[in-house]
Amino acid sequence: MKVSGFTFIRNAIDYDYPIVEAIKSILPLCDEVIVAVGNSDDGTLDLIKSIASDDRIRIIETVWNDSLREGGRVLAEETDKALTEVSDNSDWCIYIQGDEVLHEAGHGALKFAMRENLNRTDIEGLLLPYRHFYGSYDYVGTSSKWYRNEIRVIRPRCGIFSFRDAQGFRKPPNQKLRVARVNAFMHHYGWVKEPGAMQRKQENFHKLWHDDRWVTENVLAADAYDYGRDVNQLERFEGTHPQMMQARVNRQNWTFDTDISIDRRTPKDRFKSFCYHRLGIELGYKNYLAAR
Numbered sequence: 001m002k003v004s005g006f007t008f009i010r011n012a013i014d015y016d017y018p019i020v021e022a023i024k025s026i027l028p029l030c031d032e033v034i035v036a037v038g039n040s041d042d043g044t045l046d047l048i049k050s051i052a053s054d055d056r057i058r059i060i061e062t063v064w065n066d067s068l069r070e071g072g073r074v075l076a077e078e079t080d081k082a083l084t085e086v087s088d089n090s091d092w093c094i095y096i097q098g099d100e101v102l103h104e105a106g107h108g109a110l111k112f113a114m115r116e117n118l119n120r121t122d123i124e125g126l127l128l129p130y131r132h133f134y135g136s137y138d139y140v141g142t143s144s145k146w147y148r149n150e151i152r153v154i155r156p157r158c159g160i161f162s163f164r165d166a167q168g169f170r171k172p173p174n175q176k177l178r179v180a181r182v183n184a185f186m187h188h189y190g191w192v193k194e195p196g197a198m199q200r201k202q203e204n205f206h207k208l209w210h211d212d213r214w215v216t217e218n219v220l221a222a223d224a225y226d227y228g229r230d231v232n233q234l235e236r237f238e239g240t241h242p243q244m245m246q247a248r249v250n251r252q253n254w255t256f257d258t259d260i261s262i263d264r265r266t267p268k269d270r271f272k273s274f275c276y277h278r279l280g281i282e283l284g285y286k287n288y289l290a291a292r
Contacts, residue, residue, distance in 0.1 A: 020047065
């Protein structure tokens with residue numbers, strides 16, 4: 001069984017992406033990892049080259065279409081560029097984004113699931129559960145704002161493509177994939193950055209969805225991002241971070257604290273939570289079909 005990893009990145013240093021940790025978190029499962037490095041202004045290419053001494057890592061240099069400012073479509077375009085470069089004889093492809101890190105506790109389950117479903121042609125992908133961190137490495141989001149699961153392993157050469165803003169995958173013409181669930185947690189750190197880097201990311205990334213006027217009117221100009229102004233329902237995280245992330249966690253140099261006893265859920269959030277935890281029914285965003 002041959003497994004390829006793939007990802008994309010641009011300006012990882014300026015926006016404080018844990019891309020090195022992301023790549024290294026899937027490397028033990030992969031025979032190769034394709035990294036599409038977009039035209040950057042901050043030394044991102046050199047950063048990725050610094051870990052490319054591992055001959056499983058293969059870099060392709062890309063140029064982002066900065067005129068593509070609708071629904072984050074350029075992110076999907078960059079994902080597809082990396083996907084097309086995986087080896088022709090790969091059986092599975094593991095996808096990871098620059099702000100995600102796979103917890104090593106799930107490596108065994110993920111490897112087992114790939115072998116178990118290798119010859120099941122009805123299974124087109126594998127679904128991983130998520131932990132979304134917010135403000136600091138001590139809090140995880142629990143409201144319906146955060147998606148609970150997403151596809152992160154797919155079959156190559158099946159016409160599968162990155163969907164919308166690269167959150168998940170679809171197959172032609174625009175069908176959801178049928179997936180098997182795997183108990184291998186993906187940690188999402190997109191909302192845990194040094195506040196200055198988080199502010200720069202907000203100002204830049206909204207340009208992938210909106211025009212300049214919208215960004216000017218809706219993105220608050222500041223030197224540092226105020227995590228307190230957009231706080232949602234959170235819980236204290238009592239588990240462990242991936243080993244690859246521990247040094248970064250230890251380096252956190254800002255303080256974020258909030259009163260998690262306040263119930264900030266909307267009525268809709270409460271209803272969805274009741275259905276999920278009491279009835280086992282998952283409502284809301286589901287970009288996949290469960291295996292029969």
